Amino acid sequence: MATKKKVDKKEEVKVEEPKGFDINKFETTSFKERTAEVEVPDLAQFFPEGEKPIWIVKGLTANELALTNEAVAANKNIEGIVAAITSELKSDKMKAVTDILGISAGDRVPQDSVKRFSMLVYGSVKPKCPQNIAVKLADAHPITFITLTNKIAQLTGEGKLGE
Secondary structure, X not given: OEEEEEOOOOOEEEEEOOOOOOHHHHHHOOEEOOXXXXXXXXXXXXOOOOOOOXXXXXXXXXXXXXXXXXXXXXXXXXXXXXXXXHHXXXXXXXXXXXXXHOOOOOXXXXXXXXXXXXXXXXXXXXXXXXXXXXXXXXXXXXXXXXXXXHHHHHHHHHOOEEO
């Protein structure tokens, strides 16, 4: 909305007032996923011969980001449960409990790793990446793993593309 600003007694100048967020425009805009092709030359042996080693990733939605945060919280809870269960047990019973759970008492997965596993699971477009592959990729090719999850974080921060 324009207002008139008095400059002097003879002349009036129109000044544009800043406009706020256009809710109607936002509501009628269609959004599509923001994706990126990431070259993964270290994984070339796992692509068909002659095909460029490209991993396509996307930004995460708020729900996917929340699920990623829940995975981190669950990891913290598991660590606490194992510590509580095993703190009162003798070593032979502690080993039996951890064997049943499929973990070692000393096993610890860093929170950042858990977050990135989940990000890669939700943020991989092609190929799809289940949890076990994300874990194996992190172990076998850690820099490629970090590169992919950093790109997912960047795309998430940029948001979806408005059309």
